[in-house]
Amino acid sequence: MFLAKALLSGGSGSGHGGSLARGLGGLLTGGGRGGNLGGLVGGLVNLISEAAAQYNPEPPPPPRNHFANVEAYESEEIRQFRRLFVQLAGDDMEVCATELRDILNKVVSRHQDLKTDGFSLDTCRSMVAVMDNDTNGKLGFEEFKYLWNNIKKWQCVYKQYDTDQSGTVGRAQLPDALKAAGFHLNEQLRQVVVRRYADEDGSMDFNNFISCLVRLDSMFRTFKALDRDGDGQIKITIEDWLQLTMYS
Numbered sequence: 176m177f178l179a180k181a182l183l184s185g186g187s188g189s190g191h192g193g194s195l196a197r198g199l200g201g202l203l204t205g206g207g208r209g210g211n212l213g214g215l216v217g218g219l220v221n222l223i224s225e226a227a228a229q230y231n232p233e234p235p236p237p238p239r240n241h242f243a244n245v246e247a248y249e250s251e252e253i254r255q256f257r258r259l260f261v262q263l264a265g266d267d268m269e270v271c272a273t274e275l276r277d278i279l280n281k282v283v284s285r286h287q288d289l290k291t292d293g294f295s296l297d298t299c300r301s302m303v304a305v306m307d308n309d310t311n312g313k314l315g316f317e318e319f320k321y322l323w324n325n326i327k328k329w330q331c332v333y334k335q336y337d338t339d340q341s342g343t344v345g346r347a348q349l350p351d352a353l354k355a356a357g358f359h360l361n362e363q364l365r366q367v368v369v370r371r372y373a374d375e376d377g378s379m380d381f382n383n384f385i386s387c388l389v390r391l392d393s394m395f396r397t398f399k400a401l402d403r404d405g406d407g408q409i410k411i412t413i414e415d416w417l418q419l420t421m422y423s
Contacts, residue, residue, distance in 0.1 A: 253320075260316050269313035272299040279326075283381060288334065290342025291381040298386050304422050305393035322389070329388050332356045333381055344384060346377025352384075358391050393423065 263278060264270050270278070276299040283291050306318045314322065336344045336352035344352050349369070353360055360368065372387040373379045379387070397419065401409040411419075 256320065257316060260319065264316075264319075267313070269311075269315055270303075270319050271313045272296060272303045275299040275303060275314065275319075279382075286330075286381075288337070288340070288342060289330075289381040294382045294385075298382065301386070301423060302389050305389065307422075310422065325389070325392065326385055329356055329385055330381075333384050341378070343374075343378040343380050346373070349373070349377070349379060353391075356388055358388070358395070390423075 261268065263274065265274075273296065276294050276296050279294045279299065283289055283293065300312075302322060303312060303314055306314055306322060308318075332352055332355045333344060335355065336348040338348055339345065346369070350360075350365060353365070353368070368387055368391075369377055369379075372383040398409060401411065
């Protein structure tokens, strides 16, 4: 909740439709003491501040409105995507982690050129958590649209840097792939990413690539939202830090 509120306070915007409706249309028709911890947090913050300053993400989704509040300026494509969302989300008009997993795994199963073991429920819970502004464990329409837009964009990056057509992004291509996705990381941060998300040979399959970028996007957004004076430093309470890290 702390994370999502920080993201949403950092800006507003409805986003762009892109190929949302076509993509989902194809899916549907196809079947204690804080001293030591404070030092650790400070080190982490210093590590990401420079990278966060260079990240220019898309505008975050606006605060959640009732699903029926269709804006007059919406394009026909967004309206179509909204109708498709109804079919995906069900009666509650929200997507839970299980539904998100099913949607993503149906999508990737249609792309034989993407090496993946599929998105796990835990991965999808993490994706939901970083965008969930009321901590109900589900994504509303705008939140889902924002996530879907990013996934489609990052899928194109993934394919571009799968230079040997192995279905993965290799260790040598990974730094450029991260830059193309908007993340300029120093060597220390890249090593952290590789240890957390890559295979033993340093390559990264599709579900881990997307999981990594979703986490980077959310953490950089949060840092920028909290760094109100733009000096590359933030101050955070232990309670907020725990909420930020435990529900993400």
